[in-house]
Amino acid sequence: MKYVSEYRDAELVRGVIDEIRRTVTHPWTLMEICGGQTHAIVRHGLDQLLPPEIELVHGPGCPVCVTPLELIDKALVIASRPDVIFCSYGDMLRVPGSGRDLFSVKAQGGDVRVVYSPLDAVKIAQENPDKQVVFFAIGFETTAPPNVMSVLQAQRLGLKNYSILVSHVRVPPAINAILSSPSNRVQGFLLAGHVCAVMGYHEYPPLAETFNVPMVVTGFEPFDIVQGILQTVQLLEANKIEVGNAYSRAVTFEGNQAAQKTIQQVFMECDRKWRGIGTIPMSGWCLRPEFEAFNAEKRFDVDAITADESPLCIAGEILQGLKKPHQCPAFGTACAPEHPLGATMVSSEGACAAYYKYGRVLTTEHTEITKI
């Protein structure tokens, strides 16, 4: 398959890893921001093939994992209403709120539907004029263009029964928070390729310079990931503080300007709470006042709901790269995908779920690159 198979060529991947081995002279700790990359790294065992000097820690870029508990609780309240059809990406259904999850609301008769795209939710609103249709608009910069387009489309169609429950977060403020922490160990970043496909990477050079940390835009195939690691290690070894691009077939410096313009039209920056991490100033997006009519929190008056995290789950530390999933005492015992305690065990992009699925620590066998 074009643009896929060539980037999974085991020989090429091995070649890049050998080049990393030849380049590295110091121990370095790198963070991949994106949960999709965490999943690919663990799935293909790339971290185990790297020279021992290089440690990969997993970042907060899993949208499901960082959606705050109280927003899930708000979703549960809205989805339980008899006049509501609640639409969500499938991953969100099993994320535990304070008491239950969206699945149990569905089991108790709530109309909860899994959609592939927010435009599907707009279509459901068109077809069900007597119901209120709410879309759970979560995500990083990648899902913002689709989510804002659903609002504009509902507006164009004159729909009065469509609204979105917004939990949008952005990568640069998260990197800023991670690097500002006194316990930070991260020395280089693999930037999330598809976030940068939308936003470009012009927001990152000031961060790289302020914290003296190189960054490289990185894609998702095994080959893209090792190439991103190689470029980051080359910058670190040469003591160069730059923002590189190892995913130039999909990402430009400016990014997708049509998408950025539309995001700005509908969203504005605001403070956001990250599950397990806490509030990061101006780290997210919310609807502009002109689009208040599409704000589900206002429409259903759930603004005031707040919630506190379970003290057992260490996902917050995992998402900041301070700990690995198997260091959690609940990992694989009290917490497993069938009965998750935290969101990082639910989402396929969550580090805990990736470690569990690919048997990390449960077996110590070395993953062979031929499995790619």
Place this chain on the structure above:
Amino acid sequence: MCLGVPGKIVEIYEKGGLKMAKVDFGGIFREACLDYVPEAKTGDYCVIHVGFAISLLNEKEALETLDLLKQITDVEKEIGPG
């Protein structure tokens, strides 16, 4: 949500005021909105997220990346693994 496998645009049409396309992911077909990549043509490859094309793939850049890395592996074959 963020594992975007690139798809090939096989048909472009309009629906509800939006520019839409039929996209081929190695034999699996899905619909995607092209409003954010207005320059897209049939035959182009794009990154799709939750039903929207967010980026067109640049073939020249793609080939250059692969060439560069093939060179690394070729050099290594000549000099042996490091």
